[in-house]
Amino acid sequence: MEYKGYEIEETKNAIIIRKVKDFNPVHTFECGQCFRWKREKDGSYTGVVRGRAVNVEFHGDKEEAGALVIKNGSIDDFINIWYDYFDLGRDYGAIKQSLMKDNIMREAVKFGYGIRLLKQDIWETLISFILSANNRIPMIMRAVEKLSEAYGEEIKLDGVSYYSFPSVDKLAASNCEELDVCKGGFRCKYILSTSQMIRDGDVRLERLETMSRDKARNELMRLPGVGPKVADCVLLYSGTKYDVFPTDVWVKRVMEELYFKREASFKEIWNFADENFGDMAGFAQQYLFYYARENKIGAKENSLG
DNA sequence: TTGCAGGGGTCAA
DNA sequence: TTGACCCCTGCA
DSSP states (O other): OEETTEEEEEOSSEEEEEEEOSOOHHHHHSSSSOSSEEEOTTSOEEEEETTEEEEEEEEOOTTSOEEEEEETOOHHHIIIIIHHHTTTTSOHHHHHHHHTTSHHHHHHHHHTTTOOOOOOOHHHHHHHHHHTTTOOHHHHHHHHHHHHHHHSOEEEETTEEEEOOOOHHHHHTSOHHHHGGGOOTTHHHHHHHHHHHHHTTSSOGGGGGGSOHHHHHHHHTTSTTOOHHHHHHHHHHTTSOSSOOOOOHHHHHHHIIIIISSOOOHHHHHHHHHHHHGGGHHHHHHHHHHHHHHTTTTOGGGSOO
16 A cells, blocks of 8 residues: 555565665664664664564665565554654655755765654653663663563563553652662652652643743753753654754764864854754754764764863 | 773752 | 762773
8 A cells, every 4th residue: 555655565464664765774773862672683673662562674775765664563553653653754855955064964964864763752752861861872771671671561572572661650659669670770769750740740741842942841851850961852852842952972072073173062052053953953963973973973082172 | 800980961069 | 060879881
């Protein structure tokens, strides 16, 4: 069948989506936006999204449209979940064109040509990025997995058990000691208080979309464990706001090294992003961050005095 | 082998 | 503006 420009074929246990452009699973799953997609030995990725465990692979050459294969996916799920989740309604070719205004962005976009911003569940993104504070990716992935194992629902795929991300109520009803099965350490108290504030309606995640960017950001920052960096990540990776520019130490060092040629404050960097990338600041950040991290640009040895 | 710094930030003083 | 923070890894 055909759906919004894509050709979809349903097989026994998978769906094949053809004519998918601007996608590379390595770029998309390893650009730092998500923590629940695991690379398998055969190069495919297995992940848990909205209570479903699926395996994804992509067949296609660089720059060309290719076929996205979702094992354990159905056409209904494609229409209700995957089309949106993989942001397949957006023209990334046009975004990349408009971002490639200078040599730095040209390099970054060329390098991460297959990045797509996933529209992830905002609640899961919130907790995941609270866990990311002063932490490393493998540990964040493990923590999210442990939380899901302890508080989520079991899902079987090919005889292997996976676990959905826990509900607000489940985490809010827990306590710091039990939450520490994820080894989140000092972050566990933030997770507990944040969960309770969300449960009690102190902060309403579903309302953020209708607010201005800055208001949504400030609203998120009322939650314990959420500062500017985490707030921007939550807004961007849930597809709530795209004109944010999450700035962590890597992005900061990259911006200083490549653009400013000197030390710069967070405010300066955000202003620069507003002026130069505008509505597309979030996409720009993602290409830059992936490019910098994979090429060790902004690594400490190279940093400015 | 043991020890120590430091990590995709946030909070509190 | 600055240090502490849980846990873990990498590197002397």
